[in-house]
Structure formats: C-alpha cells, structure tokens
Amino acid sequence: MAGENVSFVVEFILLGFYNLPNLQGVLFGVFLVIFMYILIGNGLIVVITRVDPALQTPMYFFLGNFSFLEICYTSAIVPRMLSDLWTQKRQISLLACAVQLCFFYILAALEFLLLGIMAYDRYVAICKPLYYPIIMNNKVCNMLILGSLILATPVMIGETYQIFTLPFCGSNELNHLFCDVTSLLKLACGDTSVNEFSLYIICVVLGFVPFLLILVSYIRIINTILKLPSVGRQKAFSTCSSHLIVVVLFYGSVIITYIQPKSVHSAEKDKMLSLLYTIVTPMFNPIIYTLRNKDVISSLKKIITKGLLSLRK
Template sequence: MKPQEKLPCENLTKLMDFVLLDFAELPHLQGLLFALFLVIYIFILLGNGTILLITKVDPALRTPMYFFLGNFSFLEICYVSATLPRMLTSLWTQRRTISLVACATQMCCVIVLGATECFLLAVMSYDRYVAICSPLHYPLLMNPRVCVQMVAGCWVTGVPVQIGQTFQIFSLSFCGSNLINHFFCDIPPILKLASGDTLVNEMVVYLAAVLFITVPFILIAVSYGKIISTILRLSSSTSRAKAFSTCSSHLVVVTLFYGSAIITYLRPKNQDSGGTDKVLSLFYTIVTPLFNPVIYSLRNKDVIRALRKLLSK
C-alpha cells in the first residue's frame, strides 16, 4: 500500500458527514437493486434463523459441531444486519448521507463481527480436526464448557482491538471529498478520504488484517492439512467419503469468506480499486451469509432430517 499525498486541513472545513454512494452509478436500476437486496436479506434472515432454530430445538443436533453452526448462523444475521438495512434505506429513499458518528459505529460493528467470524471459522475447523483425528478424545476435549468458552472468546477477543482501530481512523482529519465509493463504511474507502499522512494507519490496518485474518486462516489450513492426511489413511472408502462430507461445507464457507477478505485487505491498493473493493465486499458481507444455510443443509443429512421434522410440525 503506497502512501498518497494528501492535503492538510488548514483553512478548510472539517467534514461532519459522508455520502455512501453504494450503487448510485446505476440510477436506472435503483428499484431493481432494492428489490434484489431486500429478497436477499429476507432469505438470509430466514435461512440462518432456521439453522439457528433447529440447532436449538432438535435434540439430535445438540453436539459441538451444531452448537458452533448455530452461533455461526446468529453471527451471519448480525453481520449482514450491520450493512444491508442501511443500503436498502439508501436505495429506497435516495438519501445517502451518513453522519460521522453513524459511519464510525457501522465500521466498528462490521470489523468486530468480521474478526469474530474469522475466529469462529477457525474454531469450527478445530472441532472437525478433533472429531476426525482424535475421535476417542473428542467428548473430553470438546465438552460443553469448553465449547462455550471458545465461542465467548471468539466474540470478545477482537472487540478492544477493533474499537481502538476505529477510534484511530476517525481521529484523522476529513476535510476534502465526503463521497464514499462503497455501500458501507469500510476501512479502505474511509482512509482514502482522510487528509494528511495515513501511512501509520494503513500499517495498523495491515497488522490487524494479519492478526485477525491471516492467523486464523493459517490455523484452518493446518487443521485441514492434518484432517486430509488422516482421511487418506482410512482403509474404508465409505469412511473417507463420510469424513470428507463433514468437512466440505465448512471448507466452501471458508473459501468464500477468506478469499474475498484477504484480497480486499491484504492486496496492494491503488486509486481505482474502489469498485473492486465494493464487489469483493459483497462476497464476505452478503454472499457468504446467503449461501451458508444452503451449503450446510444440502451437504448435511442431519440438518435435512431436522428441517423435515420441523416442517412436519
């Protein structure tokens, strides 16, 4: 990320609000986009809400794997609700102004929930690692108390760091353009609007991305490396297929989320990357929550059975 020459704020009025452009470059499609994203939001709420419900009410799904899946679905609901309602309001009213405080609040919520998702995906991979590589120790290592502690750790670990990062970014001076080429207050487009030297802030963003994105991703990669090694040593093809089946859904979600997040936050930036960042952000903020219930329900016989039982009632 190369530092950009930015003008100081001397003799200029500091900004008190921003304008989220979202998809303003498509004026004739505003109604269609509103309808599309509204349907997507409803599907996300219904799909993840259903997964959350069945993991709570079905006794057969009261295992660590589905405990983590239920928490993941709840997280996805929170994650998408931090961005989509605001975008839907903008598309409907065509009023895109957002105050500095509201922008900072939205950014903080998004990056806190994003960090939580990174850690929770790592915990889910560890659960699969223990289940496949150490099945005899699984009940001891993944007892209910440990599972609750791991989930609580995922939710709270990133909070102080991300609140500090948000405070640091919004302590910068903003006195030039107030147009954010994005559909929510994300870090890269906000830093582009800051006046003065932002090199330190950009380095902090990189360090945070390494801590909250790269480290969990490495843990996931190591876990699945050992899982695949263990599966390939199984003598029965049926056992191998069953083991791969329990991991495939999680791997698809990891690929969708981490692929777009890593490219967004760790690739070199340039002046024309705003449109690319916007498209990539759609994957980890909207596409992953949308397909999460579909991926887990289609690839999991226990979830399908629980859904049928719920619908029959």
C-alpha cells in the same frame, strides 16, 4: 494551514450505486429478497441447532453461532444500503459511520476466529475421536466463543476510535456501499501510516492466524482421512466438506477484495467485490449446510412437519 480555508467533514455521503440511477428500484428489490433469505435461512439453522436434541453437539453448536454471526454481519450493512436505495438520501453522520464500521469490524473478526475454531473442532473429531467428548466439552465450547468475543471487541473498538480521530477534510463523498476502512483512509487529510500499520497487524492476528489454524487442521484431517477405509473416508469427509466450502468462500472473497495490487484497484470494482463477503457468502451458508448435511435436512423436515400439523389443528 493557518492562512487556508479548511472545511472539516461532519458527515459523509455514501455514493453506493449512484451511477446506476435507472436501476435503484430493481437493486432495492433484489437486495431485499436476498436479505430476507439470509435472515430466514440462517435463522432456521440457529433454531434447529438449539431445539433439536440430535444436533446438540459441538459441531452444530458452532454452526448455530456462525449462522447467527452471518445474520448480524449482514444486518450491519444491508439495511442501511436498502435505505439509501429507497430514499436516495445517502448522508451518514460520522457517529453512524463509526458505529457501522465498528460492528462490521467486530463481526468480521469473529467470523475469522469462529471459522478457525470450527476447523479445530473437525480436527479433534476426525483425528482424535476418542478424546473428542473430553476436549470439546460444553465448557470449552462456550469459552472459545466467549474468548473470541473478548479478543475481537476491544481491539476493533480501539481501531475504529483510532480511525475516527483522524481529521477528515475536503471531500465528504465515500465512494462505497458502506463505511469501509480503505475508503475512509482515502478521505483522511492527516498521516494514515500508523492506522494502516495497526490495521495490518490486526489482519495478521485475527485473519491470518485463524487461516493458518484452518490450513494445519485440514492438512492433518486429510492425512487421517486417507488412511481410513473407503466407507469411513466418505463419512469423515462429509462432516467437514461444508465448512471447507464456507472457508473458501469467505476467505476467498476477502482476499480478492483487499489483497490486490494498487494498480488494479478501482472504487467500482471494490464495491462489486464487497458484495461477495457482505451478501453472497451469508446467502450461500444455509444452502451449503442444508444440501450437504443429512442431519440438518432431517431436522428441517421434522420442524416443517410439526408446523404443518399444528396448522391443521
């Protein structure tokens, strides 16, 4: 390369919805409304699981943390996307791109781990109800959250550092809505095999292992529920059905997006699919947990009633 002119990338251009110039304003309005709904809906779940004494149980403790993660997860992506739609300035520095990717990585890993922990919580509650208060005490719940953070954070920081030590040369157009690892590796002009392998290992440890835990937990949960009388069966299933729906949405959207044959991959398709796990799943989380959970609905009614009474005074 000594005799060649090589220009190294110092910033990226996030192409986003560049191919829909007449819809930039409409897309900005739609995504802004969805983002505000995600913040308010998940924020309400965080609040009620903290202030309502009736919801001071491990299940709602994890639900509150999951809703908080959904807020952070979406906030790592959507504000930048809204800014690009509004200003039409799509440049992003290497540092800003690395920070966005790192936060996205960490929060996604935490969601995978937390979904596995929530499945284990439901397993203990339904299959070992007498031991539930002992096994899932406050100390254990806090340690599980802290342990997930300790596991995910250094691993994802290291992976991000490894990706951004690669030389990026030639084109600086990142054909995605945000700094996505698959799009970044396409622009790297060095050998990316080590990065791809380490990313594969991380996906197995932080994604597939929690999925196996969820699968085993629900096999045992279903086996236990089927042995219960019809009344107890319905009540037991209702306590874990919401979590199961969220698992299917989150894992389903990620699997559809990333585990595809290369022959059917396209940048435009990847962008549309990425909206599933960055916007659609966080948007449905409050709907699933409020419409299918009587305790949450009751708590929301109490908060709304108190708020209306305070306004009248």
